[in-house]
Amino acid sequence: MSGVRVLVGTRKGAFVLTADGTRRDWQVAGPHFGGWEMYHVAGSPADPDRLYASQSSGWFGQLIQRSNDGGKTWEPVDNDFSYEGEAGEHLWYDGTPRPFEFKRIWHLEPSPDDPDLVYAGAEDAAIFRSSDGGRSWQELPALRTHGSAPRWQPGAGGMCLHTIILDPANRERMYVAISAAGAFRTDDGGKTWQPINRGLRSGQLPDEDAEVGHCVHRLAMHPSRPQTLFMQKHWDVMRTDDAGGQWREVSGDLPTDFGFPIAVHAHEPETVYVVPIKSDSEHYPPEGRLRVYRSRTGGTDWEPLTTGLPQADCYVNVLRDAMAVDTLDPCGVYFGTTGGQVYGSADGGDTWAPIVRDLPAVLSVEVQVLP
Amino acid sequence: MIRVVLPAHLKTLAKVGSEVRLEVGGPVTQRGVLDALEARYPMLCGTIRDRHTGQRRPFVRFYACEEDLSNESPDAPLPDRVVDGEEPFLVIGAMAGG
Numbered sequence: 428m429s430g431v432r433v434l435v436g437t438r439k440g441a442f443v444l445t446a447d448g449t450r451r452d453w454q455v456a457g458p459h460f461g462g463w464e465m466y467h468v469a470g471s472p473a474d475p476d477r478l479y480a481s482q483s484s485g486w487f488g489q490l491i492q493r494s495n496d497g498g499k500t501w502e503p504v505d506n507d508f509s510y511e512g513e514a515g516e517h518l519w520y521d522g523t524p525r526p527f528e529f530k531r532i533w534h535l536e537p538s539p540d541d542p543d544l545v546y547a548g549a550e551d552a553a554i555f556r557s558s559d560g561g562r563s564w565q566e567l568p569a570l571r572t573h574g575s576a577p578r579w580q581p582g583a584g585g586m587c588l589h590t591i592i593l594d595p596a597n598r599e600r601m602y603v604a605i606s607a608a609g610a611f612r613t614d615d616g617g618k619t620w621q622p623i624n625r626g627l628r629s630g631q632l633p634d635e636d637a638e639v640g641h642c643v644h645r646l647a648m649h650p651s652r653p654q655t656l657f658m659q660k661h662w663d664v665m666r667t668d669d670a671g672g673q674w675r676e677v678s679g680d681l682p683t684d685f686g687f688p689i690a691v692h693a694h695e696p697e698t699v700y701v702v703p704i705k706s707d708s709e710h711y712p713p714e715g716r717l718r719v720y721r722s723r724t725g726g727t728d729w730e731p732l733t734t735g736l737p738q739a740d741c742y743v744n745v746l747r748d749a750m751a752v753d754t755l756d757p758c759g760v761y762f763g764t765t766g767g768q769v770y771g772s773a774d775g776g777d778t779w780a781p782i783v784r785d786l787p788a789v790l791s792v793e794v795q796v797l798p
Numbered sequence: 799m800i801r802v803v804l805p806a807h808l809k810t811l812a813k814v815g816s817e818v819r820l821e822v823g824g825p826v827t828q829r830g831v832l833d834a835l836e837a838r839y840p841m842l843c844g845t846i847r848d849r850h851t852g853q854r855r856p857f858v859r860f861y862a863c864e865e866d867l868s869n870e871s872p873d874a875p876l877p878d879r880v881v882d883g884e885e886p887f888l889v890i891g892a893m894a895g896g
Binding site: 503509 | 807808811841844845846849850855857858891892894
C-alpha cells in the first residue's frame with residue numbers, strides 16, 4: 428500500500444509525519460534542525476526521497492539542507508544567495524527607497540521531473556535557481572530588476588517571494604507572487620517577467636488599476652488547468668482563467684475573504700479550499716471556529732468544513748504555505764496552524780483529525796505520496 | 799593551535815564537539831581564525847559573518863580572555879593567550895529574543 432509523508436516546517440524545527448495510505452495512524456519524526464526557523468520543506472516529485480529544506484535564524488542566517496533519503500539524514504548545501512549585479516532599490520514602508528537586501532528563503536519549488544533542479548523564493552523578493560541539487564544558486568535577476576520593482580513595498584511579513592508555480596504544460600512558464608507587489612509570470616524561463624494583476628482591487632491603493640502593489644498571499648493551480656489560477660489575496664479570493672490576464676473575485680459567500688493559504692483538490696480542478704480569517708489585524712478564525720471552506724464550483728459558492736475541527740475558542744492562524752493536498756483517492760487535505768496543530772483529512776475535507784497537536788507554530792506543510 | 803568554541807547550533811551544524819582546534823596560517827586575527835574555520839567547515843560560511851563583506855552578523859559576538867572583541871577590527875591581533883592556545887576564541891550567539 429502506498430503511503431504519505433507530510434513535511435512540516437515550524438518556527439523551531441522541521442517534522443516529518445508518515446502514514447500508510449489509509450492516513451489514520453501517524454508517526455511523527457523530529458524535530459530536525461531544532462531551534463531553527465524552517466520556512467519550507469519540499470520534496471522532489473521526480474524523486475520522493477530528495478527533500479530540500481530552508482533553515483534560517485536571526486542569529487546565523489540562511490542555510491539550505493538537502494536529504495537523499497526522505498528526511499532521515501540531511502546535508503547542508505550552498506547558502507550563497509547573492510543578487511546578480513546591482514541590488515537596486517524598492518520602497519520601504521514609509522515610502523522611501525531602500526536597497527534590496529537578502530534576508531531568507533521562504534519557499535522552495537523542486538522541478539516536477541529533475542530532482543536536482545529547484546527554485547527558491549527569497550525575501551527581499553527575488554527568485555533563485557539551482558540545477559545541481561542546491562550546490563550552487565543563481566538568481567534569475569530579470570524579476571528583481573523589473574521596471575516596477577522600485578515601486579514594490581513589503582507586506583507586514585516582509586517583502587517575500589512566497590509562491591512559485593511551474594506550469595507542467597510549458598516548462599518556460601512560471602508564476603510567482605510577492606507580498607506586497609503582486610503576481611508575476613514569465614513565459615521564457617525567467618528571462619522576462621510581466622505583472623499579472625489586472626482585475627485585482629486593493630483598498631490601500633488609490634489607483635484601482637495599479638500594475639503592482641497588491642498583497643497576494645498565495646496562488647494555487649491544478650496541473651490539468653495551467654491557465655487557471657486561484658488566489659488568496661490579503662482580502663478577496665480571486666481566480667483567473669487566462670494565465671493571469673484578468674482576475675475576477677470568487678469570494679462569494681465566504682464569512683470573510685481574508686486569509687492566507689489556498690489549495691486545489693488533486694482530482695477536481697474546480698474544488699478549492701481556503702481558511703477564512705477574521706481580518707488583517709485579527710489573525711484568527713471568525714467566532715473562534717476553525718473552518719476550512721470548500722468550493723466545488725471554482726469559487727463563489729462555499730461550504731464550511733467543520734467535522735473534527737475545533738468549533739469554539741480557537742484563535743490560531745493558518746499561514747500561506749501551510750496547506751497541501753495529496754494525490755491519493757480520496758484526496759487528502761492537510762494544514763498546520765500557528766498553535767502547532769497539523770490537521771489532516773483523508774476524504775477531501777469532509778472530516779478532519781489532528782495528526783499532531785503541539786508542535787511549534789507551523790510555517791509550512793507539504794505532502795508527498797510514496798510508492 | 800587555536801582553540802575555537804562555537805555556539806550550540808553551529809556545533810550541531812558543523813558536527814563538532816565542545817571545541818575546535820585550528821592551524822591558522824599567518825597572523826592570528828579574527829579574520830585569520832574565521833578564514834581557517836570556514837575552510838575546514840564550509841557549512842559555517844555565512845553563519846558567523848557575511849560571505850562577501852566579511853562583516854560579523856549582528857547577533858553574533860566574539861569573546862576571548864573575558865573581553866568582548868566583537869567590535870575590534872577583524873585584522874587586529876588576538877590576545878597572546880588565544881595565540882598560544884591557552885584560551886579559546888569564543889563565538890557567541892547574542893542573547894536576543896527567542
